[in-house]
Amino acid sequence: MTALSVRAAKRARKPRSRAVTGWLYAAPTAAIVIGFFVLPLLLVFQMSGSDWPLLAGNQGLNLPENYTEAVSNRFFWDSIVFTAKYTVITTVILLGLALGLALIVQESTRWNGFLRIAILVPSALGLASASLLFYVLYSPFAGPFAGLMDSLGFTFLGTPDGALWSTVFLIVWRFAGFYMLLMLVGLQGISDDVYEAARMDGASRLRIFKDITLPLLRPTIAFTTVLCVTGSLLAFEQFYILTKGGPDNSTITVVQLIYSVAFQGQNDLGVAAALSVIVLAALIVINIVQIRGFSRKAED
Amino acid sequence: MSIETTELTTPGTPPAPSNVAPKVHQRRRQRGSRVAGIALRTPFWVLTGALALIFLYPLIWTGVSSFAPLAGTNQTNGWGFGNYETLLDYQAGIWQYALNSTIVSVLTVAFTLIISLLGGYAFARFRFPGRNILFLVTLAILMVPYATLLIPLYVLLNAIGLSNSLLGVALVLTMLQLPFSTFMMRLSFEAVPRELDEAAQVDGASTWGVLWKVLLPAVKPGVITVGLFAFLAAWNDFLAPLILINDTNLLTLPLAVSNLRGQVQGVVDYGATQAGVVVLALPCVLLFLILQRHYVRGFMSGAFKG
Numbered sequence A: 001m002t003a004l005s006v007r008a009a010k011r012a013r014k015p016r017s018r019a020v021t022g023w024l025y026a027a028p029t030a031a032i033v034i035g036f037f038v039l040p041l042l043l044v045f046q047m048s049g050s051d052w053p054l055l056a057g058n059q060g061l062n063l064p065e066n067y068t069e070a071v072s073n074r075f076f077w078d079s080i081v082f083t084a085k086y087t088v089i090t091t092v093i094l095l096g097l098a099l100g101l102a103l104i105v106q107e108s109t110r111w112n113g114f115l116r117i118a119i120l121v122p123s124a125l126g127l128a129s130a131s132l133l134f135y136v137l138y139s140p141f142a143g144p145f146a147g148l149m150d151s152l153g154f155t156f157l158g159t160p161d162g163a164l165w166s167t168v169f170l171i172v173w174r175f176a177g178f179y180m181l182l183m184l185v186g187l188q189g190i191s192d193d194v195y196e197a198a199r200m201d202g203a204s205r206l207r208i209f210k211d212i213t214l215p216l217l218r219p220t221i222a223f224t225t226v227l228c229v230t231g232s233l234l235a236f237e238q239f240y241i242l243t244k245g246g247p248d249n250s251t252i253t254v255v256q257l258i259y260s261v262a263f264q265g266q267n268d269l270g271v272a273a274a275l276s277v278i279v280l281a282a283l284i285v286i287n288i289v290q291i292r293g294f295s296r297k298a299e300d
Numbered sequence B: 001m002s003i004e005t006t007e008l009t010t011p012g013t014p015p016a017p018s019n020v021a022p023k024v025h026q027r028r029r030q031r032g033s034r035v036a037g038i039a040l041r042t043p044f045w046v047l048t049g050a051l052a053l054i055f056l057y058p059l060i061w062t063g064v065s066s067f068a069p070l071a072g073t074n075q076t077n078g079w080g081f082g083n084y085e086t087l088l089d090y091q092a093g094i095w096q097y098a099l100n101s102t103i104v105s106v107l108t109v110a111f112t113l114i115i116s117l118l119g120g121y122a123f124a125r126f127r128f129p130g131r132n133i134l135f136l137v138t139l140a141i142l143m144v145p146y147a148t149l150l151i152p153l154y155v156l157l158n159a160i161g162l163s164n165s166l167l168g169v170a171l172v173l174t175m176l177q178l179p180f181s182t183f184m185m186r187l188s189f190e191a192v193p194r195e196l197d198e199a200a201q202v203d204g205a206s207t208w209g210v211l212w213k214v215l216l217p218a219v220k221p222g223v224i225t226v227g228l229f230a231f232l233a234a235w236n237d238f239l240a241p242l243i244l245i246n247d248t249n250l251l252t253l254p255l256a257v258s259n260l261r262g263q264v265q266g267v268v269d270y271g272a273t274q275a276g277v278v279v280l281a282l283p284c285v286l287l288f289l290i291l292q293r294h295y296v297r298g299f300m301s302g303a304f305k306g
Helices: A002-013 A015-048 A063-072 A074-105 A110-122 A126-139 A146-152 A160-188 A190-199 A205-216 A217-235 A238-243 A253-262 A267-300 B032-067 B084-090 B094-125 B133-144 B146-159 B166-190 B194-202 B207-218 B220-236 B239-244 B253-260 B270-290 B292-304
Strands: none
Touching: A015 A267, A015 B146, A015 B166, A015 B207, A015 B239, A063 A074, A063 A267, A063 B146, A063 B239, A074 A110, A074 A160, A074 A217, A074 A253, A074 B032, A110 A126, A110 B032, A110 B270, A110 B292, A126 A146, A126 A238, A126 B220, A126 B270, A160 A238, A160 B032, A160 B133, A190 A205, A190 B292, A205 A217, A205 B094, A217 A238, A217 A267, A217 B239, A238 A253, A253 A267, A253 B146, A253 B239, A253 B292, B032 B253, B084 B094, B084 B270, B094 B166, B094 B207, B094 B220, B094 B253, B094 B270, B133 B166, B146 B166, B146 B239, B166 B239, B194 B207, B207 B220, B220 B270, B239 B253, B253 B270, B270 B292
C-alpha cells in the first residue's frame, strides 16, 4: 500500500501523468455529459429533420415538412401566446412579492426566522405534489372553498382566466420562498455603510429603496428574472396536473404541446423534435436579450 | 450568463446561519419608546402572521383533511386512515410505488455524489486538456429545456435497452443534477487550501488517498447539500418517468398519485389524492426542516443557475 502511494506521489509530480489522472477523475462526468446531454442534443436536431413516428423510428429525411407542420399545428400560436402571458404575469408577481417578502423578513429576529421558514416550506414540495395539492384545494367538491364557489356560482378552474390565475397562485405559493431567499442573498451583499451614509444624509425610506436598494440589487434582479422567465416558459407539470390544458384548450403551454404531439395521439417525434428545437432557439434568444437588456441598463 | 458569481458565498466559508440573516441593521432603540414600539409593531405581527398562514394553510389543511370524512372516498364515517388504505390497494400498491421512487432517488443520489465528487476534484485540482470545455458543457445543461432533451433521450434509451427502467430514469436525473452538483463540488474543493493536499502528498499519499482521507472530510457540507438536492429532485420529478416509463408497476410516486385521480369511472377520489400528497410531501418537508441550513446554502451557491 505504502509503496504504491509513494509511487503515485512521485508520478503526481510529473505534469503529464497528472493530466491523465485528472482526466480519469473527470471521466465519469464526461461520460454522462456526452451520453445523456451532447448526444441527445445532436439527435434532437437530426430528429427534427426526419420523419420519425413514435413506434416505427427513423423513416428518412422530412426536412421542411416537420417545421412547417410544427408551425401550422392548430395550437402552436395559441400555446405561444398563452405561455408568454403566463410568463409575464408570473414573473412580475413572483419577483415583486419575493422582494417585498425579503424586505419584510430581512432583519434577523425570532419572529422573522419563523416567517422565513413558513414561507420557505412550500419550496420543499415537488411541483407535481404542489399541483396535486391545489387540485384538491380548488376542487368544487372537496376543497375548503366548495361552499363559497357553490353560492357564488363559479369554480376556480372553470373559466380560462380562472384557470390561469389559479395556476399563478399555486406557482407563487410554491416559489415565493425560493425567490425570497435569492433576494435576501442579494440584499445581504449591500454594505451597511451605504445605508448608514444615506440615513445620515436624511434620505427617506422610499428614497433609500429607490436610489440605493434597487440599483444595487440589479444583478440579483437580473438573475432572478432570467431564472423565472426560463422556468415559466417551460411550464408543464402545473398545467398538466391542474388544468389538463383546459377549459377549452385555453391553458396549453408550449411544452405541453410538445408532449402531446410526441406521446398523445399524434405520436410524431419528428414534429415534436422540431418544436423542441424552436423552443430551444427561442429560449436562447430571449435569454440573450434579457441579459443584454440588463447589462445595458447597468451602463446608463 | 453575465450574472455575477463573484459575490457568492463559497462552500468553504463557515456554514451560513440557518436564517439567511442579513446583517442586522443595528437600530438603537431608546428604552422610552419600547412601549410605543410594541404598539406600532402589532399591525406588523398581525399582517405577517396572516402571511405565514397563507403559506402554511394549504399544507396543514391537506394533512388534516386526508384523515377527515368525505363522501366519495374510502373515509366516509368519522376520522381515520381510510384514504391511506385506498393507497395500499391502488394497483400495484403504494409500497411498490414508494419503493420505485426510493430506488430512483437512491440511485440518483449515489450517481450524482460519486460523479460530482470525482469531477469536482478533477476540475479544482488538476489541469488537463479539455478541462474548461467539459466544465462549460456541463453547465450548459441548464440552458437546454428539459423537454427538448427528453424526446431524443426516449429514443436513445430505447436503443440501449434502458427504456422503461428505473436505472434509465436515474441516469437522466443524474445528468440534470450535474450542473449544480459539479459547480458546487468544484467550489467546495477550491475552498480547501492546497497546502492540505500537498502536505499529504509529501507524506506519500496518492491523489486517491488525498481525496478520501484529507479532502472528503473538508468538503462534507458540500456533499450533504448536493445529496439533499439530488434526492429532492429525484423524489419529486414528474416529467422523466412520465415519458420514460410505460410499465404501471414501475411508476414513481408522483405519477402514481397523479394517475390515481381518474380511476373510478372518471370520479376523482380526492381523499386518496390528499393522502398521496401527504406521502409525497412528508419526507421532503421533514428533510427540509432537519437540513434547513444546507438547503439555504444550496440556494445561495446555486444562485448561478440559469
